[in-house]
Amino acid sequence: MVRQTKQTSVTVKQVQLHQYDGDILTLGLFEGSKRVPKEYAYLDKVIGGAIREVLRLGDFKGRANETTILYCPGRVVCRRVLLVGLGKKDKIRPAVLRQAAGTAARSANKLGASRLGLAMHEIAKSKIDIEAAGQVLAEGAVVGCYKYKDYLSDANGNKEAVAMRVSIIEPNAAAALKLNRGRKTGTILGQGQNLARAVANKPGNEINPPSLGREAQKTARQCGLKCRVFNDRQLAEMGMNAILAVGGGSANKPRLIMLEHKGRATRGKTGAGPDVVVVGKAITFDSGGISIKPSAKMEDMKFDKAGGCAVLGIMAAVARLKLPRHIVGLIPAAENLPSQTSYRPGDIIRTYNGKTVEVQNTDAEGRLILSDALAYAAKMKPRAIIDMATLTGACVVALGEHNAGLFGNNEALKKKIEKAAGVSGEPVWAMPSGSEYLEQMKSKIADLKNIGDRKGGSCTAAAFLSEFVGDVPWAHIDIAAVADTDTEKSWRGIGATGFGVRLVVEFMRMG
Ligand code: BES
Ligand code: ZN
Ligand code: ZN
Numbered sequence: 003m004v005r006q007t008k009q010t011s012v013t014v015k016q017v018q019l020h021q022y023d024g025d026i027l028t029l030g031l032f033e034g035s036k037r038v039p040k041e042y043a044y045l046d047k048v049i050g051g052a053i054r055e056v057l058r059l060g061d062f063k064g065r066a067n068e069t070t071i072l073y074c075p076g077r078v079v080c081r082r083v084l085l086v087g088l089g090k091k092d093k094i095r096p097a098v099l100r101q102a103a104g105t106a107a108r109s110a111n112k113l114g115a116s117r118l119g120l121a122m123h124e125i126a127k128s129k130i131d132i133e134a135a136g137q138v139l140a141e142g143a144v145v146g147c148y149k150y151k152d153y154l155s156d157a158n159g160n161k162e163a164v165a166m167r168v169s170i171i172e173p174n175a176a177a178a179l180k181l182n183r184g185r186k187t188g189t190i191l192g193q194g195q196n197l198a199r200a201v202a203n204k205p206g207n208e209i210n211p212p213s214l215g216r217e218a219q220k221t222a223r224q225c226g227l228k229c230r231v232f233n234d235r236q237l238a239e240m241g242m243n244a245i246l247a248v249g250g251g252s253a254n255k256p257r258l259i260m261l262e263h264k265g266r267a268t269r270g271k272t273g274a275g276p277d278v279v280v281v282g283k284a285i286t287f288d289s290g291g292i293s294i295k296p297s298a299k300m301e302d303m304k305f306d307k308a309g310g311c312a313v314l315g316i317m318a319a320v321a322r323l324k325l326p327r328h329i330v331g332l333i334p335a336a337e338n339l340p341s342q343t344s345y346r347p348g349d350i351i352r353t354y355n356g357k358t359v360e361v362q363n364t365d366a367e368g369r370l371i372l373s374d375a376l377a378y379a380a381k382m383k384p385r386a387i388i389d390m391a392t393l394t395g396a397c398v399v400a401l402g403e404h405n406a407g408l409f410g411n412n413e414a415l416k417k418k419i420e421k422a423a424g425v426s427g428e429p430v431w432a433m434p435s436g437s438e439y440l441e442q443m444k445s446k447i448a449d450l451k452n453i454g455d456r457k458g459g460s461c462t463a464a465a466f467l468s469e470f471v472g473d474v475p476w477a478h479i480d481i482a483a484v485a486d487t488d489t490e491k492s493w494r495g496i497g498a499t500g501f502g503v504r505l506v507v508e509f510m511r512m513g
Contacts, residue, residue: 009196010107010147012140012189014182015119015169019045022171023079024117026071028106029053030099030124032091033064041123049074049083056085065089066098067105067492080119084109094128096138097427103142104493107166111147116164118143121171132177136170136184137191141504142493143168144192150203150497187323191507194319195500197221202311202485202498206287206304210254211335214284214307218259218333221314225321228262242334242378244353244370247361249336251291251344256336258375259284259310261317267326275383277327280317280506281375283368283391284310284335291338291364292346306368308485308498309390310335315503325510332379334371338364350448354378355470360448368393369466370452376470386415387476388509389467390502396459397433398483405431406484406501409464410477419477422509428501430479439465479505 019027019042029042038046038053046053052072056062062070066089074081086102088094103120110118120143125135147166170185172178201209201217209217215231222229234255237246242258249256268277285306289295295303310333317331345351349361351370355377359370368391379387397407408430410416416432423430439461442454450469454462464478484501 009193010144010166010168012143012168012170012185014136014178014185015171016173016175016178017171018173019121019171020048020078022119022169024119024167024169025080025115026082026084026110026113026117027080027119027171028084028086028121030086030088030102030122031062031064032088032094032124034090035064039124041126042121045078048078052083053085063087067101069105069109069492071109088124091127094125094130096130096134099125099130099135100138100142100427101493103139104146107143107146107168108492108495110166111149117167117169119169119171132180133184136181137188139170140185140188141192144189145195145500146493148196148199149495150200152204190319190322191504194315194507195503197318198308198311198315198500198503199498201314202305202308202500206337209307210252210286210337211249211257211284212254214286214310214333214335215257215259218261218314221318222261225318227317227321230260232258232260240354241352242354242374243351244359244374245334245336247345247349247351248285248338248367248370251339251341252337254286254337256334258378259333259335261313261331263317263321263325263327263329265324265326265328268328271328275385276330277385278510279330279332279379279382279384279387280313281332281334281372281379281387281389282309282311282313283307283372283389283393284333285367285371286335286337288338288365288367289340291367292340292344293364294340295365302486305486305498306392307335308392308501309481311498312390312481312500312502312506315500316506319503319507320510323507327510329510330379330382330384332375334375336367336371338367353470357450357469358448360445360451362451363453366452366463369463372467373470376467376476380470380472380474384474387471387474388419388479388506389476390479390481390506392482392485393480394460394463394482397480400433400460401431401483403483403487405429407431407433407460407480408477409433409435409461409480411468411471412475412477415475415477418512419479419505419509422512423505426504426508428505430505433461433464435461435464435468440468
C-alpha cells in the first residue's frame with residue numbers, strides 16, 4: 003500500500019509548438035491580450051483558431067494562474083492546449099512564472115497526464131533573464147507535481163503513480179541553451195524542496211529521531227554528503243543536555259544529525275570554519291510534554307520537524323548543485339512526549355555551552371534543542387549561522403501565513419537573507435529582538451528560563467537563542483506559520499511547504 007512518489011523530470015525541448023508530442027501543451031498569456039501573440043499564431047492556425055476564439059469571447063482573461071483547456075482533435079501531435087494566465091505584462095516577475103508552471107503541472111496531474119509542455123514565449127517581451135526563467139519554470143513544475151500520497155490506496159485517488167515529464171518548449175537555440183542552464187538549477191532546488199516536504203509530511207509513527215537520522219543517511223549517500231548521527235549516549239558524553247531533556251519522555255531517543263558539504267574550492271582549506279552552518283529544529287512530534295497542548299489541531303505538530311527537514315533539503319540541493327562552499331547542516335531531533343521519564347517544569351538544564359536554563363514550560367522545547375545545536379555550531383567558528391524553526395505560535399499571530407519571521411544579530415546578514423527571499427519568493431519579515439527582550443528570559447535561579455511572559459513571544463524566543471551563538475553572525479527564521487498549510491493553491495498542494503529550502507540555497511548561491 004505504501005507507494006513512493008516518483009520524481010518529476012524537466013528538460014528543454016528545441017521544437018516548434020505544433021511539433022510538441024506530449025499530453026498537454028501549456029501556453030502562458032498576459033492579461034488583456036486581445037489577439038493571439040505572434041509566437042503562438044501558427045499553432046493557433048493549426049488548431050483551427052481556438053485560441054483566437056477564446057480570447058475574442060473573453061472567456062480567458064489571462065489573470066495570474068487562470069486556466070482554460072482547449073482540445074485539438076486530430077490537428078496537432080499534442081491533443082490538449084492549456085492556457086495559463088501570467089497576469090498584467092508590467093507586473094510580470096519570476097515568481098509569477100514559477101506559479102504559472104506550478105498551476106500547469108497541477109492541472110496536468112489532475113487530468114492524469116504524464117507529459118507536459120511549457121511554452122512561455124511571452125517572457126521575451128519582459129525584462130526577465132532567460133536563465134532565471136528556466137530556473138523558476140523548473141522549480142514551479144517540480145514543486146507543483148508533488149503530492150503526499152504515501153498512504154493513499156488506488157481507490158482513494160492515487161491513480162497517478164506516473165512521474166511527470168515536463169518539457170520547456172523553446173524553438174530558438176540560443177534561448178534554449180540559457181533556459182537549460184536555469185532548468186538544471188531549478189530542478190535541483192525544486193527536488194530539494196520536495197524532499198523537505200516529503201519527510202515533513204510523514205507522520206510521527208513513521209518519523210522519529212532515529213528514523214530521521216536514517217533518512218538523513220540515505221540522503222547523504224544519494225547526494226554525496228558526509229553524515230554523522232549522534233545517538234543519546236554520545237549526546238550525553240558531549241553535554242547536549244537540552245536535547246536529551248526534551249527527548250527524555252519518548253522511547254524514541256533523541257539524535258543530533260550532522261551533514262557536511264565541502265565544495266571543490268573549499269576542500270584544500272584546513273583550519274578555517276564552514277562558510278555557513280544551517281540549523282533546523284526537528285521535533286518529530288510536539289505534544290507539549292508535561293505542559294501538554296490542547297487536542298485541537300495537535301496532529302499538525304508532526305510538522306514541528308519542518309526546520310530540520312528544510313535543512314535536509316538544503317543540504318541535498320547544495321551537494322547536487324556542487325556549490326563551491328563549505329556548508330554544515332545540523333538537525334537536533336527529539337520527540338516531545340509526556341511520560342514518567344519526561345523533563346518537567348522546574349527542572350534546570352545545563353546546556354552544551356554551560357549556560358543553565360530553568361524550564362517553566364515543557365512546550366517551549368524548540369529553543370532548548372536549538373540552544374545545544376546553536377552552541378555546537380558557534381564552536382565551529384563559521385562565517386554565519388542560519389537557523390529555521392517552527393518556534394512560536396506568537397509568530398503565527400504576528401505575521402499570519404504569508405511571512406516567516408526574521409531575527410538575528412547582524413544587519414548585513416539579515417539584509418542578504420531578505421534579498422535571497424526576494425529571489426526565492428519565500429517572504430520574510432524582519433522582527434525586533436535584543437537586550438530588552440532578553441530581560442524577559444532571565445531566571446531568578448538559573449541563567450535563563452525558557453519562557454517569557456505573554457508579550458512578544460517570538461521576539462523573546464529569538465532573544466533566548468541569541469545567548470547561544472556567541473559573536474557569530476546569526477539569523478533565525480521562525481517558520482511556525484509557513485511550514486505547512488491546509489489552503490490549497492492552484493500551484494501547490496496542502497501539507498508541508500518546504501519553506502526555506504530555496505531561500506537558504508539562494509542565499510548560499512549569492513556568494
Ligand atoms: N512548536 C510550537 C510552536 C508552534 C505553534 C508551531 C503553532 C506551529 C504552530 C512550539 O514548540 C511551542 O509550543 N511554543 C509555545 C511556546 C510557549 C509555551 C512559550 C507557543 O508558541 O505557544
Ligand atoms: Zn512546543
Ligand atoms: Zn515545538
